[in-house]
Amino acid sequence: MPSVLVVDDKEQNVYLLRALLAGHGYDVQTASNGAEALKQATRKVPDLTISDILMPVMDGFTLCRRWRQDAALKDVPFVFYTATYTEPKDEQLALSLGADRFIIKPAEPDQFLGAIAEVLEAHSHGRLRAPPRADVPETQYLRQYNEVLVHKLEEKLVQVEDANHTLVEKDAFNQAVLNAMAARVAVLGPRGEVVTVNEAWARAAGEPDMPALLRLRVGEDALTVLPEDPAAGAGLRAGLREVLAGRRGEHEVELPSAAAEAPRWFLVRIERIGAAGAAAVVGAFDITARKRAEEAAREGSRRKDEFLALLGH
Numbered sequence: 001m002p003s004v005l006v007v008d009d010k011e012q013n014v015y016l017l018r019a020l021l022a023g024h025g026y027d028v029q030t031a032s033n034g035a036e037a038l039k040q041a042t043r044k045v046p047d048l049t050i051s052d053i054l055m056p057v058m059d060g061f062t063l064c065r066r067w068r069q070d071a072a073l074k075d076v077p078f079v080f081y082t083a084t085y086t087e088p089k090d091e092q093l094a095l096s097l098g099a100d101r102f103i104i105k106p107a108e109p110d111q112f113l114g115a116i117a118e119v120l121e122a123h124s125h126g127r128l129r130a131p132p133r134a135d136v137p138e139t140q141y142l143r144q145y146n147e148v149l150v151h152k153l154e155e156k157l158v159q160v161e162d163a164n165h166t167l168v169e170k171d172a173f174n175q176a177v178l179n180a181m182a183a184r185v186a187v188l189g190p191r192g193e194v195v196t197v198n199e200a201w202a203r204a205a206g207e208p209d210m211p212a213l214l215r216l217r218v219g220e221d222a223l224t225v226l227p228e229d230p231a232a233g234a235g236l237r238a239g240l241r242e243v244l245a246g247r248r249g250e251h252e253v254e255l256p257s258a259a260a261e262a263p264r265w266f267l268v269r270i271e272r273i274g275a276a277g278a279a280a281v282v283g284a285f286d287i288t289a290r291k292r293a294e295e296a297a298r299e300g301s302r303r304k305d306e307f308l309a310l311l312g313h
Helices: 011-022 034-043 060-069 088-096 109-124 138-162 167-180 199-205 222-228 233-244 288-310
Strands: 003-007 027-031 048-051 078-082 101-104 184-188 194-197 250-256 265-272 280-286
Touching: 003 011, 003 034, 011 027, 011 109, 027 034, 034 048, 034 060, 048 060, 048 109, 060 078, 060 088, 078 109, 088 101, 101 109, 184 199, 194 199, 222 233, 233 250, 233 265, 233 280, 265 288
Parallel strands: 003 027, 003 048, 048 078, 078 101
Antiparallel strands: 184 194, 184 280, 250 265, 265 280
């Protein structure tokens, strides 16, 4: 009996998939987000994983990337089943991360089961394409990831305005979409004021060693706060002004934390959006592991050079 791990934060979706798959001979396990799925898979490796994309704590894109980087899980087939991310660029990102199939909800039961059976059969005969290289630059992945998230955020904000939703409905949207993003995300108004942030950003704002930009809270002005952060410099302020004014589509910078020992690093991307009441989205990604690996590589190279110099080479 093939085991399937279903990852989705909506109880109704989980119920329907469990009923469908169990009724056709699959052993079904479930998880409500990517982080929970990784823990479960560590205890019991499934034969296949079916994951939603928009989820709290850890979304499907992040789960798929970490799945393919895990030695014990990287060869397990991974299928996306999504109703929110349905555009070609969403599918392109999903497949580039190593997904074996990208299925849009709602799919007809027979078609869905057929797709799952095809993936499992291809896997059993070694016909699935090889997982993506583990050394794909993190910055390249983060740019693609951020582009997809910003596009989805802009699309949803426009839908909210077009439908003339109430403030309560708009707040509900912010919770559902923004909080599902693993990155720290803030939406800025035309003058640089913080309109809303997600939970990841709000948690980071309470950490004193964070760069000034990432400590912003709702209602505060980014352009006023930034000059207080020497690490940011005039380049970040100037880039933000250009994006807010519509003269640039995006601006990107790497910012260190203010920690005296073992500082953390963040890749910050500011992108223009055209939704009413909002002018830009700021996404911050923790790239500390990459920066430390780069530093370790430089230190190793330096020591090698010193050793060769001692040998007279």
